[in-house]
Amino acid sequence: MKLYDSIGPNPHIVRMFMTEKGIEIPKQTVDLRKGENREAEHLKRNPHGQMPTLELDDGSYLSEITAICEYLEEKKPSPPLIGSTAEERAECRMWTRRVDLNICEPLANGFRYGEGLKMFEKRIPVAPEASPGLKMVAQNRLKWLDGQMADGREYVCGERFTLADIHLWGWLNFGSQVGQPLDRSNARIAVWFDHIAQRPSTKA
Incomplete structure (x- = not known):
């Protein structure tokens, strides 16, 4: 490969x-x-x-x-980062999908149509007027996710570190570099973000 x-x-x-x-x-x-x-x-x-x-x-x-x-x-099933049972895999796929569609995609296009416009305008269809709204959607959905973390779970899928965490962290880290910093009033997400940042894999 x-x-x-x-x-x-x-x-x-x-x-x-x-x-x-x-x-x-x-x-x-x-x-x-x-x-x-x-x-x-x-x-x-x-x-x-x-x-x-x-x-x-x-x-x-x-x-x-x-x-x-x-x-x-x-x-390479081990260590499992999606799941080792049908139930675990379904849970991870559900949360990865929610994170991707509701937070990462609007964050990404908010950048592409805004700060990244000069790079992307000749490569993909762009809608500069949509950038502020997309950024707002990403922040709103992140606030929703912060509420979902209120039950004290350590990771997006509870006690398991999964692809959902990697996907979300990667995009939030990128957002912090391109004008969409993490709103730390989302206190549970802020704790989660800092916790994931300690993992050596973030330097990959």
């Missing part, structure tokens, strides 16, 4: 996941700033031009970070 890697939160999330699993895969850097991910060579690997992309042993390609992480989990 080979991981086509780059800057940005999505590749970072996959690297974190791999580090937590103890998985080593050769990496090839694709220059996102120069737009190499939109050139023909990479579009053969991933027609969406997204990063990262995983080349499998049979020469096929896999993209989308949740799909890549689920594939790696099946290849």
Whole structure:
């Protein structure tokens, strides 16, 4: 296998996941700033031009970070970061989906249509007027999640550290670098964020 890697939160999330699993895969850097991910060579690997992309042993390609992480989990089940039972896997997938759709996606597009506009306006359809609203949605849903943590759970899925935590932390960490800092009035999320930040995998 080979991981086509780059800057940005999505590749970072996959690297974190791999580090937590103890998985080593050769990496090839694709220059996102120069737009190499939109050139023909990479579009053969991933027609969406997204990063990262995983080349499998049979020469096929896999993209989308949740799909890549689920594939790696099946290849190396231990330690489980999605789940070791049907119930655990379903719970992790539920929370990862909620985190992705309600927080990470609006945060990401709030950046792409705002601070990142010059980089993205010639690559994808953009709606600059939507940026403030998307950022507001991400903050609102983060506040909701803070409330869901009120039962004293240590991680998004309770006592288990999972892909849901990695996914959320990766995007909140990115947001803090691009004008969407974590609102620390979300006290439970702030404690959770600082706790995850101590994990060596965040440096991956």
